[in-house]
Amino acid sequence: MDEPEIPAVAKALSLQAGICRNMGSPLNGELLDRAAADWLAGGPVKALMAPWADSNLRTQFDAAAPLRLIGSWRELALSGDDPAVSVAYDALDAAAIWAAVRVAMVEHRQRLARFMAHEPQTNEVRRSIALLGGFLEIAKATGLPLRCFEIAASAGLNLSWDRYRYRMGDVTWGDPAAAVRIDTAWEGGSPPVEARVSVIERAACDRRPIDLHDPDERRRLVSYIWADQTERLVRINAAIDVALANKVHVERADAIDWVRAKVAPKPGTASVLYHSVFWQYMPAESREALAALIAEIGAQATPDAPVAWLRMEPRGAAPLMDVTLTLWPGGEDRLLANAGAHAAEVRWFGANHS
Ligand SMILES: C[S@@+](CC[C@H](N)C(=O)[O-])C[C@H]1O[C@@H](n2cnc3c(N)ncnc32)[C@H](O)[C@@H]1O
Structure with missing residues (x-):
């Protein structure tokens, strides 16, 4: 039977x-x-x-x-x-x-x-370690201060990426006294940790931002972190404190409208548009429209006003993520790294990888 x-x-x-x-x-x-x-x-x-x-x-x-x-x-x-x-x-x-x-x-x-009744909404702080190498590559290649624009930022915890301390294999980066500490199973070489990094502006949007000032929303965010993953819990709570102390703000807006209104090259700075685990939530036509808009902004870049597009997104349907950087002028896509969905593992290739 x-x-x-x-x-x-x-x-x-x-x-x-x-x-x-x-x-x-x-x-x-x-x-x-x-x-x-x-x-x-x-x-x-x-x-x-x-x-x-x-x-x-x-x-x-x-x-x-x-x-x-x-x-x-x-x-x-x-x-x-x-x-x-x-x-x-x-x-x-x-x-x-x-x-x-x-x-x-x-x-x-x-x-x-x-x-x-609500769809789960998370904000994975550890993804900052996969993005960090990209920011370092941009700082090294341009030698300019960074303006950081994050789309689909959720609670905005990865907007403070430069306020955290990281260990990537044999190298470290960031303030040794930072409250948020991130490491991972790192493979491959090291990103250019010697690059001078200065973030002079940061802004973010999400279509449904999490308001960290609201204790109910904060608790909802933390409740999606699995209870026996103590390290993730410690990290997200520390990152929430950093975000509140630095008045991190995530605007309520659709990614396309916000990028169109906010992101443009600015002389003497590198303008960096970035996102993680967001692309799959947009319908195909919106993805094409946003990619075209970013390419249009990139086409306005000059050596003194470069534009970067940094993203950590799944490759096809696989849980493996590609960390990709496109830097204008030029506009060539570079696969910097592969990472697990929560960036618990990162395999680093770097900007010179072909
Ligand atoms: C899986 S979460 C990732 C959040 C964060 N980037 C991270 O890596 O932790 C996806 C986010 O995309 C946002 N989102 C989806 N579609 C969007 C859109 N069209 N415009 C702005 N935000 C969007 C959701 O509200 C959600 O916060």
Whole structure:
């Protein structure tokens, strides 16, 4: 007899369990396996996943439905509104967390469902280590101060990239006393850490910026960081403090409108437009329009007013990211590095790689 088909919701939960394990979160691996079993048994997970009950597997993942579920539990834990859930999360004990959230999914169903109605929005600070090499290459090639324009900046945590301390294999860069410290599994040579870097202007946009002054939005952002990834949690909290202390601001705007209004070459400076893990969120025609607009801005560059386009984006459908730099005048694309989705690994090639 054929095995009965596992419904897409349960399949998505258990596939996400495997992904969490592979990406270094055994805790969420276990919690999501329990959630899949609970859904099949008709437990409280079923009511929370009801909006996706008729969706196919692809839609479950496009909507990041399983991540909304674990994010909703974690937000409750961070809020302190359900002490049993908070205590269990503090102990990082999967069995205790499951016991507490199983009760909470009944008692706080509406609150959790409200949280899950939002699409997850993250801001991965570690991506700054993959972008840093690009900024250094631009500073070295132009010898000019930088104006940094970040699109799709989320909470704007990577706008402070030059305020962080980095270790890239054998070399370091940045203020040794910086509160945000970033390292990674680095392969290949070193970026030009000797280049003089001075950021004289920075600005950012997102179509849905996270307001770090709002404690609810801040907690929502942190709740998507997996609870057993302590290093990421420490880093994001430190980066939030840096952003607040430096009054980092992300304007609410669509990328194309904002680039058209804000980005233009300026004599005596290098104007750098950059982004990470954003391109896939735009429809194909918007991607083409934005690429054409950037090329148009690049065509106005002069040796005294260069323009750079630096990005860390997935290569096709693969989780591997390409870190690419285009520098005008010239306008040749250079693959600087490959990186993992969270930049936990970086393989550096540099600007002279062909
Ligand atoms: C996966 S997040 C990446 C955030 C950040 N760049 C990072 O690497 O951590 C994608 C971001 O793109 C933003 N976004 C998507 N489409 C956009 C658009 N057309 N204009 C501006 N922001 C957009 C989303 O709001 C979200 O903050």
